[in-house]
Amino acid sequence: MRAYDLIELAGRNLREAGLRNSLTTLGIGVGVASLVAMLSLGIGLQKLATRQLGRSGLFDTVIVTARGDSRGPRFSQAAPVTGQAKPLDDTARHSFEQMANVAEVYPNFSAVGDLRLEGAQSAASHFSVVGTLPQSARNSEAFDDVQGTFFSGGDAPEAIILSDFGRELLDLPREPRGTDVKLTSEQASQLLGKVLVLKYHRREAGESAPLAGKTTKKGQRDPDDIDSPDDQQAQDMQSFNLVPRQLKLKIVGIVASEPNRGFRQGRTPVFLPLALAESLDMVQAGELWSTLRPSETKTYTALIVRVARSKAVSQVEEDIRKQGYSTFSILDASKGITRFFTFLDLFLGIFGSLALAVASLGIVNTLVMAILERRREIGIMKALGASDGDVKRIFFFEAGSMGILGGALGAGLGWMIGRVINLGTNVYLQRQEIRPENFWYVPWWLVAAALTFSVFVSLFAGLYPASRAARLDPVQALRHD
Amino acid sequence: MATNGTEFESVRTVSVVRHYKLGRSLIPAVDGVSLAAGRGEFIALLGASGSGKSTLLNLIAGLDRPDSGAIVVEGSNLATMTSEQLAQYRRHTVGMVFQSFNLVPTMTLYENVELPMRFAEVKRRERRARAEEALERVRLTDRMKHRPSELSGGEQQRAALARALANRPKLLLADEPTGNLDSKTGTEIMDLIRELNRTLEMTVIMVTHERPLAERYANRLVFLGDGKLVGESINELEKIGAAR
Numbered sequence: 001m002r003a004y005d006l007i008e009l010a011g012r013n014l015r016e017a018g019l020r021n022s023l024t025t026l027g028i029g030v031g032v033a034s035l036v037a038m039l040s041l042g043i044g045l046q047k048l049a050t051r052q053l054g055r056s057g058l059f060d061t062v063i064v065t066a067r068g069d070s071r072g073p074r075f076s077q078a079a080p081v082t083g084q085a086k087p088l089d090d091t092a093r094h095s096f097e098q099m100a101n102v103a104e105v106y107p108n109f110s111a112v113g114d115l116r117l118e119g120a121q122s123a124a125s126h127f128s129v130v131g132t133l134p135q136s137a138r139n140s141e142a143f144d145d146v147q148g149t150f151f152s153g154g155d156a157p158e159a160i161i162l163s164d165f166g167r168e169l170l171d172l173p174r175e176p177r178g179t180d181v182k183l184t185s186e187q188a189s190q191l192l193g194k195v196l197v198l199k200y201h202r203r204e205a206g207e208s209a210p211l212a213g214k215t216t217k218k219g220q221r222d223p224d225d226i227d228s229p230d231d232q233q234a235q236d237m238q239s240f241n242l243v244p245r246q247l248k249l250k251i252v253g254i255v256a257s258e259p260n261r262g263f264r265q266g267r268t269p270v271f272l273p274l275a276l277a278e279s280l281d282m283v284q285a286g287e288l289w290s291t292l293r294p295s296e297t298k299t300y301t302a303l304i305v306r307v308a309r310s311k312a313v314s315q316v317e318e319d320i321r322k323q324g325y326s327t328f329s330i331l332d333a334s335k336g337i338t339r340f341f342t343f344l345d346l347f348l349g350i351f352g353s354l355a356l357a358v359a360s361l362g363i364v365n366t367l368v369m370a371i372l373e374r375r376r377e378i379g380i381m382k383a384l385g386a387s388d389g390d391v392k393r394i395f396f397f398e399a400g401s402m403g404i405l406g407g408a409l410g411a412g413l414g415w416m417i418g419r420v421i422n423l424g425t426n427v428y429l430q431r432q433e434i435r436p437e438n439f440w441y442v443p444w445w446l447v448a449a450a451l452t453f454s455v456f457v458s459l460f461a462g463l464y465p466a467s468r469a470a471r472l473d474p475v476q477a478l479r480h481d
Numbered sequence: 482m483a484t485n486g487t488e489f490e491s492v493r494t495v496s497v498v499r500h501y502k503l504g505r506s507l508i509p510a511v512d513g514v515s516l517a518a519g520r521g522e523f524i525a526l527l528g529a530s531g532s533g534k535s536t537l538l539n540l541i542a543g544l545d546r547p548d549s550g551a552i553v554v555e556g557s558n559l560a561t562m563t564s565e566q567l568a569q570y571r572r573h574t575v576g577m578v579f580q581s582f583n584l585v586p587t588m589t590l591y592e593n594v595e596l597p598m599r600f601a602e603v604k605r606r607e608r609r610a611r612a613e614e615a616l617e618r619v620r621l622t623d624r625m626k627h628r629p630s631e632l633s634g635g636e637q638q639r640a641a642l643a644r645a646l647a648n649r650p651k652l653l654l655a656d657e658p659t660g661n662l663d664s665k666t667g668t669e670i671m672d673l674i675r676e677l678n679r680t681l682e683m684t685v686i687m688v689t690h691e692r693p694l695a696e697r698y699a700n701r702l703v704f705l706g707d708g709k710l711v712g713e714s715i716n717e718l719e720k721i722g723a724a725r
Contacts, residue, residue, distance in 0.1 A: 385572025
């Protein structure tokens with residue numbers, strides 16, 4: 001039998017027992033709706049959680065510190081110690097950059113500065129932590145709704161500020177709750193393109209140090225000198241000067257949340273391009289240690305290694321550790337979160353599927369009824385040349401149609417239920433002055449999967465009735481009662 | 482009527498046996514029937530209720546399978562066919578009419594006539610032409626869009642005949658075609674069957690228990706009793722009628 005004949009015959013049968021088939025289809029719809037609603041809740045919550053965490057840039061980041069260096073961020077981690085301890089210098093930085101799956105390596109940078117908006121009515125200056133952003137941060141989620149733009153270049157004299165700091169600059173009151181509130185476009189226009197004057201301290205080699213000329217940024221030094229007693233004394237006396245400097249930065253972008261937060265502690269409201277900041281030789285907080293423990297080469301307090309794929313994090317971490325550094329990543333935590341949501345989705349999915357399973361019994365029931373009712377008709381069709389396969393296909397198609405229609409209905413219904421509950425909850429959240437969140441998410445693949453699953457379940461339910469109809473003995477079916 | 486040469490032979494059954502289980506005992510519904518029908522022949526199967534005539538007809542129709550023996554129709558043995566081949570055989574080689582008409586009540590006459598052509602995968606346009614032609618042959622063109630329940634018994638049986646013709650079969654099997662009709666309409670239907678038998682040269686095998694009807698229309702009368710062939714007679718009257 002040709003496909004369109006099959007569709008026509010099955011369609012006619014579906015219409016013939018319209019009410020019954022509609023109710024069965026509705027049953028499937030409710031089943032699919034509950035499945036879609038449950039899973040979209042699970043997916044939405046997972047997305048919300050990973051969005052919050054992903055915004056922080058925690059999951060693809062490995063923090064590298066020199067072993068035994070107490071300057072950088074410290075994390076308690078029982079890491080197996082292998083290899084020799086090595087300084088965290090430019091050589092290390094380059095070797096990390098060469099490793100497979102490493103997207104970029106940049107230093108953990110945190111300095112303090114005094115910031116003032118040029119031409120502002122109030123001459124008040126704002127003492128603030130200054131951080132850096134590598135060019136890759138452009139893709140960070142925080143920039144999804146940036147006001148203004150990203151840095152025009154790695155060493156452009158530009159700044160990106162947090163909207164909170166923007167309010168501070170504009171002498172506006174702080175937001176009472178939730179710090180991730182955007183500025184109004186009017187407020188933003190008062191800041192974008194304006195000049196921010198940064199006062200900072202540059203680290204320069206002290207005059208008393210005989211190595212002054214040599215202790216450049218890279219701090220290369222002739223290793224032969226170490227043994228000479230003069231140098232030993234000189235090394236002990238090594239110092240640097242803090243030279244106040246001033247730099248004008250153009251505000252190019254305002255973001256509501258901290259981009260690439262990673263493991264940064266405290267709040268960093270102002271960001272400079274990475275290359276610019278590195279060229280400034282700003283005195284960083286951790287470097288005060290250096291005055292007490294002078295080192296012969298410039299070393300980093302911590303390097304941040306961003307991994308291209310979060311799956312490769314453990315491998316990269318392992319490789320770096322083998323080279324003799326301490327590392328930290330939140331990989332285990334992320335695994336735990338993924339596992340939790342897998343279980344949650346599974347749990348919600350099972351509950352959602354229960355309704356669909358009940359609905360599939362409805363299909364079996366409807367079709368078995370139809371066989372009893374259409375017993376004679378099946379006999380006639382067989383006498384007229386319908387093969388067992390033809391009869392089977394007609395019933396199968398009827399089951400499948402109910403599955404498709406029910407699935408589509410259910411996906412729509414589930415989506416609507418999700419929207420309504422999401423809306424209702426957000427109204428409630430807003431009353432509680434909590435930022436509304438989209439914790440309900442219906443991805444296209446879920447709609448497609450729900451439809452497919454619904455058709456699959458329906459066809460499975462149609463399996464028994466269809467083969468029973470196909471096996472029907474035409475002689476028995478046509479025997480007049 | 483020559484029935485020996487295979488070239489002119491439409492149906493041949495060879496020692497066909499069909500048992501039915503009734504509790505623990507086997508009831509032989511058809512018990513070793515050997516019968517041959519030539520092309521264009523009109524055979525009436527006569528016998529009392531339970532004589533096995535309907536069972537034999539169902540076997541020839543390919544709706545049932547023999548337990549032993551062979552049924553050769555137009556050169557192929559039904560006993561060795563797969564169920565798909567049997568369906569194909571029913572589709573293309575035989576047309577059937579029943580005592581209770583067996584039209585699909587939810588379909589119009591046109592749709593009923595079209596139904597076997599759907600299974601035979603006849604193209605839509607040709608289906609329309611063939612269905613109209615078949616309905617015209619049974620003079621029901623004006624009733625095409627009616628449902629069976631809106632028609633008289635005679636009209637329903639004519640529609641069933643049109644449906645049996647749709648795939649242009651070589652063999653027409655009729656199971657008590659007049660059993661549910663009054664004698665006047667019954668005669669109309671029988672006239673129609675004879676007309677098809679003659680003009681389309683279809684072989685007709687008809688089950689009936691009305692001997693006068695059989696004698697009036699069939700070339701040959703075959704008598705069954707307890708599943709066995711008990712007698713056969715060539716219808717002289719019919720022969721004269723046919724010659725005329």
